[in-house]
Structures are given as C-alpha cells and as structure tokens.
Amino acid sequence: MSAPDGSIPEWELELGLPQLEDPFIQKYIQGRAALIEQERSSRSDTQFRASLTPLAVSACEIVARVRAEERQTVWNPDAEMSGHLFPGMPFALARKRMEESTLWKIVKRMPKGALLHAHFDAMTDVEWLIDQALGLEEMGFWMAKSGSGKEVDLEEVEVAFRPMGKEWKGTSPSTDETARGEFVSASVAAEEFSSGGRIGFKDWLLRRCSITPSESLDHHHGLDVIWRKFGSCFPIINSMLFYEPILRPALQRLFAELLEDGIRWVDFRACFIFDYYRDGQATPEKNYDTFFETFGEELKKFQATGAGSRFWGARFIWTTLRRHSKQEIIENMILCIETKKKFPDLISGFDFVGQEDLGRPLVDLLPEIFWFKKRCMEEGVEIPFFFHAGECLGDGDETDENLFDAILLGTRRIGHGFSLFKHPLLIENVKQKAILIESCPISNEVLRLTNNISSHPLPALLARGVKVALCNDDPAILGHGRNGLTHDFWQALQGWENLGLEGLGSLAENSVRYAAFGPDQGTAEWRKDVKDGLYGQGIRADRMKEWVGEWNTFCEWVIMEYAADFGTDGEDDGGG
Numbered sequence: 001m002s003a004p005d006g007s008i009p010e011w012e013l014e015l016g017l018p019q020l021e022d023p024f025i026q027k028y029i030q031g032r033a034a035l036i037e038q039e040r041s042s043r044s045d046t047q048f049r050a051s052l053t054p055l056a057v058s059a060c061e062i063v064a065r066v067r068a069e070e071r072q073t074v075w076n077p078d079a080e081m082s083g084h085l086f087p088g089m090p091f092a093l094a095r096k097r098m099e100e101s102t103l104w105k106i107v108k109r110m111p112k113g114a115l116l117h118a119h120f121d122a123m124t125d126v127e128w129l130i131d132q133a134l135g136l137e138e139m140g141f142w143m144a145k146s147g148s149g150k151e152v153d154l155e156e157v158e159v160a161f162r163p164m165g166k167e168w169k170g171t172s173p174s175t176d177e178t179a180r181g182e183f184v185s186a187s188v189a190a191e192e193f194s195s196g197g198r199i200g201f202k203d204w205l206l207r208r209c210s211i212t213p214s215e216s217l218d219h220h221h222g223l224d225v226i227w228r229k230f231g232s233c234f235p236i237i238n239s240m241l242f243y244e245p246i247l248r249p250a251l252q253r254l255f256a257e258l259l260e261d262g263i264r265w266v267d268f269r270a271c272f273i274f275d276y277y278r279d280g281q282a283t284p285e286k287n288y289d290t291f292f293e294t295f296g297e298e299l300k301k302f303q304a305t306g307a308g309s310r311f312w313g314a315r316f317i318w319t320t321l322r323r324h325s326k327q328e329i330i331e332n333m334i335l336c337i338e339t340k341k342k343f344p345d346l347i348s349g350f351d352f353v354g355q356e357d358l359g360r361p362l363v364d365l366l367p368e369i370f371w372f373k374k375r376c377m378e379e380g381v382e383i384p385f386f387f388h389a390g391e392c393l394g395d396g397d398e399t400d401e402n403l404f405d406a407i408l409l410g411t412r413r414i415g416h417g418f419s420l421f422k423h424p425l426l427i428e429n430v431k432q433k434a435i436l437i438e439s440c441p442i443s444n445e446v447l448r449l450t451n452n453i454s455s456h457p458l459p460a461l462l463a464r465g466v467k468v469a470l471c472n473d474d475p476a477i478l479g480h481g482r483n484g485l486t487h488d489f490w491q492a493l494q495g496w497e498n499l500g501l502e503g504l505g506s507l508a509e510n511s512v513r514y515a516a517f518g519p520d521q522g523t524a525e526w527r528k529d530v531k532d533g534l535y536g537q538g539i540r541a542d543r544m545k546e547w548v549g550e551w552n553t554f555c556e557w558v559i560m561e562y563a564a565d566f567g568t569d570g571e572d573d574g575g576g
Contacts, residue, residue: 122474140183165282261484322359453495
C-alpha cells in the first residue's frame with residue numbers, strides 16, 4: 001500500500017512487493033474482468049439488461065445506491081447495537097423492518113407483471129376471514145371432543161366451520177348427520193371460548209390457520225413437522241372461505257390488493273376437493289359450476305371498476321392431492337375435464353399438490369397422467385401441465401427425480417424447482433424446452449428448505465440462463481401479512497448481489513411472457529409465442545409491450561423521487 005504522499009514504503013521496496021499499478025498485475029485484473037463478464041453473458045437476464053434505456057439504467061443505478069446504503073444503515077447491527085441484524089436475514093425476523101425501508105417503497109411501486117404460482121385458498125387474510133365467519137348468524141362451528149376425559153389440545157384438535165342455512169339461528173346445537181356431530185353458532189363459540197373469549201378465540205384461530213414466526217424459525221424440527229402444520233391450515237380456511245357470502249367480497253378484496261401491488265394477472269392454483277356452499281344453503285354443491293360462475297362474475301365486476309379495468313384477469317390451474325389413491329385422482333381428473341368444457345376461459349392447466357416427499361412421485365402417477373392426456377384429446381380440450389417438482393432437499397431420491405418426469409411429461413412451467421441446481425443436464429433441458437421456474441423464496445424458507453434468502457439456490461439457476469419468475473405461493477399462511485409480491489421481490493433484491501433492479505425487472509418480464517393467458521394454445525404454439533415475446537402476435541405480445549411501458553414509467557418515477565438524494569452519476573455500489 002502506498003503512503004499518504006503516494007510514495008511506496010521502504011519495507012515494500014526492500015521485499016520487492018509488487019504494486020497494483022504494475023503492468024503484469026494490471027493484465028491480470030483485465031483478464032479477471034473479462035472472465036467475470038464472460039460468465040455474466042450467460043445469465044438469464046443478459047438480454048433484458050442489454051435492452052435497458054439510458055433512463056432505466058440510471059434508475060437501476062439509483063436503486064443500487066439505495067440498497068448499498070440500507071445494507072450499512074438499516075441492516076447494520078452496529079447501528080442499533082443489535083447482534084442479529086444482517087441483510088437477507090430470516091423473513092420472520094426481517095418483515096417489519098423491511099416494510100419501513102426506502103427499498104420497500106421502491107419495490108412496492110414496481111410493475112410486477114403476473115403472479116404465476118399462488119394457491120387460491122392461502123391468499124385471503126386470515127384475520128379478515130375469521131371476522132367474516134363470526135359475523136354470519138348462519139355460520140356454525142365444530143370442535144372435536146377429546147377422548148377418555150382428556151383435556152382438548154387446542155393446537156391439534158380438529159375444527160371446522162360450516163354454513164347451516166338461513167333458518168338456523170344458532171340458538172341450539174344442530175346435528176350434522178353426515179360426519180361431524182354437533183355444530184354450534186360460531187359467534188357464540190367465540191364469546192364462550194375458555195381461553196379469552198372472542199379475542200382469545202380469534203387469536204387461537206389465527207395461530208391454527210398460519211405458520212407463526214417461531215414455527216418458521218424452528219428449522220431443527222425438519223420438513224415433515226412444518227408440513228403437518230402447513231397442511232392443517234387449509235381445511236379450516238376452506239371451511240370459511242368457500243361460502244358464497246364470504247367468497248364474493250374476498251375476491252374483490254384479493255383482486256384489489258394484487259393490482260395495488262403491481263400485479264396485472266394471476267394463475268391461481270386450487271385443489272378442488274373443497275365443499276362450496278351457495279348463499280343460505282346448508283348443503284354443498286355437487287360440483288364446482290357455481291364456484292366458477294361466482295368467480296367469473298366477481299372478476300368481471302372488478303374489471304368493470306375504474307381501477308380494475310387495468311387488471312388483465314385470472315385463471316385456475318386445477319390441482320389435486322398427489323397422496324390420493326388412483327381412483328380418487330381419476331375421479332378428480334374427470335371432474336376437471338367436465339368443468340373445463342363448461343368454463344374454458346377459467347381453467348388453464350393441471351397439477352398435483354401436497355408435500356412431495358410424502359406424496360406419490362410423478363413416476364408412480366404415470367397411468368393416471370397418460371389416461372388424462374388421452375381423455376383430454378378425446379374430449380377436445382387443452383389442459384397442459386404446470387407441475388410442482390423439486391420442492392425438496394433430496395439429491396437423487398424419487399422426490400428429486402420428479403424433475404425428470406415433469407420435463408419428460410411436457411410441463412410448461414415447474415413449480416419451485418428448488419433442487420434443479422443439482423442437475424446440469426436438466427438445466428440444459430429446461431432452457432431448450434423454454435420451461436420457466438416458478439420460484440417462491442419466502443415459501444422455501446418458511447417450509448424449511450433454506451435458512452434464509454442468502455442461501456437460496458436460485459442465483460445458481462439465474463447465472464446458468466434459466467428463466468424464472470418470483471412467486472408468493474401461500475402468503476396468508478406463511479406470514480406475509482399482506483398480499484402481493486413485494487416481500488419476495490424485496491428479499492431477492494436485498495439478498496442477492498448480482499440481481500439488482502435490472503435482474504428484478506427481467507424476472508417480472510418473464511412472468512408476463514410465461515403467463516397462461518387465454519385462448520388455449522397447443523405445445524408448439526405456446527413455445528413459439530413464449531419465444532417471440534413482445535415481438536410476436538396476439539395477447540401475450542400486447543401485454544408484454546404494456547408491461548414494458550409500465551416499467552419505463554416506473555424508472556422515470558425512481559429518478560424523479562430519488563435522484564436528488566442518491567444521484568444519477570458515479571460508481572454503482574450495489575447489486576447490478
């Protein structure tokens with residue numbers, strides 16, 4: 001190191017220590033820079049970065065400075081004498097702090113395109129849902145009784161809501177002869193709850209319907225434990241959500257929240273094994289026709305509003321549980337095809353859901369899958385696959401090998417693909433077949449695949465040219481506290497040095513490119529449309545162009561809002 005006056009210290013001269021300015025070290029540095037640039041050229045966002053306007057480049061530089069400053073202030077443990085603060089820290093610990101940051105305000109404003117992986121029944125705010133259920137006189141509540149005089153374990157006991165019909169006022173128990181025994185008024189059950197009355201009842205249900213911060217952080221308990229809790233949330237939520245007087249306002253609320261977060265389109269996943277009740281009815285519908293009618297009506301109603309006119313729409317990827325028997329799955333597939341024929345614009349694909357490690361692998365489901373493809377051809381319907389695969393820690397086990405089958409079976413996108421980074425050949429297959437990965441970083445952390453965003457494997461896929469979109473999976477259950485993609489976008493931007501706002505923009509553009517817009521397309525047409533992107537013809541190209549316009553407007557806003565504090569010149573200190 002040179003002295004303050006620029007001279008070389010005597011001891012360095014005596015030892016013959018090379019200097020950074022020496023020609024051979026400068027040559028090394030040039031070769032190093034060339035190697036880094038060569039690797040960066042293979043990233044999935046290279047083309048997007050090259051297409052940025054000068055204005056967008058300036059916006060990205062500003063955001064990089066914001067990020068760099070907050071890493072030294074907001075996330076510096078020395079700033080508040082707190083030893084556990086660090087950039088990319090576990091989501092449950094970071095959420096409230098991130099929502100107060102400048103970077104959050106920027107990411108919140110960003111146009112995020114499409115949400116491609118979101119489970120419909122895990123997207124409605126649970127606290128709001130509980131309030132709706134308790135506000136209906138006809139809503140019944142049931143709790144299993146403990147055996148042998150034991151005290152009920154409130155954290156494990158089976159519970160459910162159920163509409164009992166307009167005639168039922170909840171003044172006395174009513175027998176449900178089909179299964180559960182006595183239902184009582186949900187409102188009365190809340191008021192008489194032994195652990196704190198109505199407030200205690202709501203707090204307890206909130207815990208039962210979501211993964212608590214402590215549960216999300218207890219990684220030493222392993223995947224199976226957290227998945228048992230995760231799976232137990234859905235039946236309780238579904239027993240409230242899928243009643244028409246609750247579903248209709250829930251949809252309006254959901255669409256508004258998503259649009260406010262910069263999301264213009266959603267590919268919902270829903271596991272069609274729930275009971276749906278019409279307004280005032282005490283018996284569930286025999287199929288899902290009225291559910292889809294309700295959904296379609298509420299979507300059109302929202303789009304007819306001033307703000308809602310900007311919302312492109314939504315469709316469903318029909319799912320069933322991978323742990324079900326062959327007969328149960330075939331019966332559900334038949335129902336999927338029948339419903340698709342009635343509501344072609346609302347059903348876009350098919351998938352299996354549930355914990356991969358404990359469910360049937362795709363290779364075991366081949367008879368059902370090939371039967372389904374054949375029946376779709378016979379019935380003249382297009383229902384492509386959007387398979388979950390690789391949502392696991394395995395390496396070469398049958399769960400990990402779901403990735404092989406998903407690709408061979410022609411999936412258009414892969415849900416999670418967490419273990420894909422271990423498979424160099426499959427990575428090349430995914431790129432050649434234009435398959436997108438629906439990555440859900442916060443979900444992967446909360447469900448114990450990774451400890452925090454910094455150790456997530458997605459950067460390895462991005463570096464190798466794999467197309468990816470960020471998704472939120474199950475926000476109401478996983479502890480997001482609100483709907484939208486801002487949490488996952490923020491985590492990725494702050495956690496990964498090589499991403500930057502440029503990379504985040506590329507991920508958002510990918511989501512529009514790979515959304516399951518109607519009308520339905522065959523495999524060849526789909527791949528061509530995806531490859532052509534905004535240079536193609538039709539609705540996909542039009543919406544990609546629309547998104548690019550929104551992106552450029554957003555970049556203008558970043559400059560107008562933050563240039564004074566963070567400048568538009570100088571060296572980029574952050575993740576670009």
